[in-house]
Amino acid sequence: MHDNRLRTIIPDDLPAVITRYLAAHRVHDTATAVTTFTDDATVTDDGNTYQGGTAIERWLDRSATEFTYTVQLTNVHQTDTAHYIATHHLEGDFPGGTIDLHYRFTLRGDLIEHLAIEP
Template sequence: MYDNQPRTVRPDTLPEVIARYLTAHRAHDTAAAVAAFTHDATVIDDGNIYEGTEAIGKWLDRSATEFTYTIHLTGAQQTDPARYIATHHLEGDFPGGTIDLRYQFTLRDGLIERLVIDP
């Protein structure tokens, strides 16, 4: 059924762990956000790689305080049973002021194993 071509899904049908992470991230709740990841998870954001929950927690803390911004989920796709893309629109005091970012999630055992964030 899947051929690695993303298919659009309703944002409210994203897996619970992704919804939980996104809610915690928006609320700057680092502990709850980190709890959504596997212990050996990887996050790639802005050309940087964060491996393991300790590094991911530090990244979340930094990203929560570096800039002030609003974030809105604008779309969702599923690539295969374990891979989802959540597209967000951000507006804030970061360079450029607005950006659309794709949060590409890979799940394993009900948790986030990998997150890649890119435009």
């Protein structure tokens, strides 16, 4: 049943691929993080879209070194079996110093097809 209603879930209920991506991203493990995406995946972050493994890998490398920050998972939602939102609270040396970001995942099979990161 796909009713497309946003449901709060616990982090343990996230699909393994999302958990693997979040863990790798948190410790700046680009090599592992990039393996969680489909070959034709897209990432939208900070008004830019990155498509394909090479572009996503460059984005991951840049985002891992651009600022120093802490990340705390504060909320997890599921719309259906392919759509999840993980909300993170970030604090660091970026402009503004704190922000809550919504990581909106779209899955295809066991991989991430699209990730949009937005306030």
